[in-house]
Amino acid sequence: MSQLVAQSIVSGILLGGIYGLVALGLALAFGVLNVLNVAHGELLMLGGYLAFFAFTRWGLDPFVSLPLVFIVMFGVGILLYLGLFRFVTKAEIHTRIKNSLLVSFGLALALQALAVRFFTADERTISTAYSSEAFTLGSIRIPIVRLAGLVVAVIAALVLEWILSRTRFGKALRATSEDWTRAALTGIDVRRVYQIAFAISAALAAIAGSMVSLGYSVSPSIGLGWTLKALIVVVLAGLGSMRGIVLAGIALGLVESLASVWIGGQYREVAALVLFLIVLSFRPHGFFGRAHA
Amino acid sequence: MLEVEGLEVAYGDLQVVWGVSFEVHRDSIVAILGPNGAGKTTTLLSLMGLLPRKAGSVRFEGEDLSGLPTHEIVGRGMVMIPEERAAFQTLTVAENLELGAYSLREKEAFGEALGEVFEIFPRLAERRKQAAGTLSGGERQMLAIGKALMARPRLLILDEPSLGLAPIVVEDIFGVIRRIRDRGVSVLMVEQHVEMALEVADYAYILETGSIVARGTGPELEADVRVQEAYLSL
Numbered sequence: 406m407s408q409l410v411a412q413s414i415v416s417g418i419l420l421g422g423i424y425g426l427v428a429l430g431l432a433l434a435f436g437v438l439n440v441l442n443v444a445h446g447e448l449l450m451l452g453g454y455l456a457f458f459a460f461t462r463w464g465l466d467p468f469v470s471l472p473l474v475f476i477v478m479f480g481v482g483i484l485l486y487l488g489l490f491r492f493v494t495k496a497e498i499h500t501r502i503k504n505s506l507l508v509s510f511g512l513a514l515a516l517q518a519l520a521v522r523f524f525t526a527d528e529r530t531i532s533t534a535y536s537s538e539a540f541t542l543g544s545i546r547i548p549i550v551r552l553a554g555l556v557v558a559v560i561a562a563l564v565l566e567w568i569l570s571r572t573r574f575g576k577a578l579r580a581t582s583e584d585w586t587r588a589a590l591t592g593i594d595v596r597r598v599y600q601i602a603f604a605i606s607a608a609l610a611a612i613a614g615s616m617v618s619l620g621y622s623v624s625p626s627i628g629l630g631w632t633l634k635a636l637i638v639v640v641l642a643g644l645g646s647m648r649g650i651v652l653a654g655i656a657l658g659l660v661e662s663l664a665s666v667w668i669g670g671q672y673r674e675v676a677a678l679v680l681f682l683i684v685l686s687f688r689p690h691g692f693f694g695r696a697h698a
Numbered sequence: 699m700l701e702v703e704g705l706e707v708a709y710g711d712l713q714v715v716w717g718v719s720f721e722v723h724r725d726s727i728v729a730i731l732g733p734n735g736a737g738k739t740t741t742l743l744s745l746m747g748l749l750p751r752k753a754g755s756v757r758f759e760g761e762d763l764s765g766l767p768t769h770e771i772v773g774r775g776m777v778m779i780p781e782e783r784a785a786f787q788t789l790t791v792a793e794n795l796e797l798g799a800y801s802l803r804e805k806e807a808f809g810e811a812l813g814e815v816f817e818i819f820p821r822l823a824e825r826r827k828q829a830a831g832t833l834s835g836g837e838r839q840m841l842a843i844g845k846a847l848m849a850r851p852r853l854l855i856l857d858e859p860s861l862g863l864a865p866i867v868v869e870d871i872f873g874v875i876r877r878i879r880d881r882g883v884s885v886l887m888v889e890q891h892v893e894m895a896l897e898v899a900d901y902a903y904i905l906e907t908g909s910i911v912a913r914g915t916g917p918e919l920e921a922d923v924r925v926q927e928a929y930l931s932l
Contacts, residue, residue: 573796573800576789576793576796576797577797577800579786579788579789580786580789580797583786583787583788583789584786586748586780587780587784587786589746589748589767589768589769589772590746590748590768590772590777590778590779590780591772591797591798591800591845591849592769592772592773592777592798592800592801592849593769593797593800594767594769595768595769596767
């Protein structure tokens with residue numbers, strides 16, 4: 406195996422971890438609220454800027470600011486739910502998806518315009534003292550700042566799985582995702598579950614953004630690209646398994662980077678979309694998903 | 699215990715329930731009977747705050763329930779078991795029972811309720827680790843009732859408890875409903891099986907196209923010629 410291929414396998418896995426992390430939040434909002442939030446990538450962008458400014462203005466290391474970014478964007482998620490998505494969830498399950506597309510597309514445009522206005526259109530990257538450091542395996546480089554993205558993704562998936570299977574709130578969340586009417590008849594405050602699930606979703610997008618501005622870069626226009634990646638990952642994995650989503654993210658990262666080595670850099674996205682179509686045709690519930698009634 | 703007066707419910711322009719009034723007294727089993735499409739389920743969903751009321755009032759233990767969200771109605775001790783698949787299919791039996799007690803605040807009450815449910819349905823204790831989706835029809839209905847009892851209801855509302863069950867299982871379920879009443883839980887149930895329901899109910903109402911057309915105790919309704927012709931195979 407050539408060194409180029411080995412290096413791109415590693416890069417693909419590292420980038421794929423972030424795809425998985427972004428997709429976790431999208432899947433949570435979709436699975437629980439039946440809301441397809443196409444502004445998910447813009448929430449990632451906001452998280453990225455938050456980490457960037459915390460570093461440049463206050464000198465906070467991105468790992469120190471990670472909990473802060475989570476908490477601030479959890480709050481933003483609550484406000485977005487109360488101000489916008491609450492009205493979407495008043496509709497029947499089947500009309501929610503198209504209504505949420507309209508609402509969140511508008512939100513995406515607004516957040517993008519605001520980001521250009523306040524942060525300028527420049528690309529930003531957090532450059533810390535350790536930004537250029539890397540582990541080396543033979544001739545393969547594993548940059549620390551990119552490895553961090555994968556580690557954060559795996560931890561987030563495991564914590565989410567623990568919450569869903571072990572806590573009272575997690576069980577209420579699974580019940581609501583299965584059937585909100587029955588959840589309400591069980592005594593669960595469905596609106597509150599929606600609110601918190603959406604807030605967690607936004608906070609997960611934001612910590613992915615932190616990792617993006619550390620290992621890659623952020624600019625006001627990156628949102629849509631990340632939303633599309635997350636969407637592909639959710640279709641690959643299906644709903645129902647958090648670690649399945651991170652695995653699917655890694656698979657997407659691998660396919661993209663191998664396609665760019667073997668076929669050519671301009672075909673990365675094409676390879677990803679072909680994979681998306683193949684899975685959609687043959688496994689519409691994804692590799693780890695459960696069929697919805 | 700429950701007083702419903704002049705209830706009217708509509709889906710948009712289509713009105714389904716027209717001025718329905720009924721009562722459930724403490725420690726009694728009351729049945730609302732009638733054919734498919736009479737508005738029985740609609741009536742129940744509206745009592746639970748899941749469908750808006752066009753007119754009428756619902757009072758539970760003297761308090762007006764208007765405008766209360768469903769989970770708060772459950773918290774007050776009025777618990778409904780929807781028809782079919784009332785339990786969460788992807789959760790285990792134990793998780794379903796745990797969620798049933800979601801509105802309970804104290805830990806001791808949870809243990810007590812669980813003990814009672816396992817006493818009534820020993821089968822559920824055996825299957826506690828199993829996913830609800832893998833249970834048989836009868837076991838599913840037991841889980842649905844057990845889950846509702848976990849909320850320590852004072853009024854239990856059942857929507858078609860006999861639906862899709864073999865007659866022998868239905869006998870069992872009706873037996874359980876009597877035992878629940880004897881433990882001090884009042885019961886309101888909706889049924890299409892008129893004959894069987896009249897055997898357990900202390901009082902019954904007959905609902906046709908959104909209005910109550912007859913009412914009375916089991917023997918009174920069985921003696922009513924109209925009821926005999928329409929519902930009883932005598």
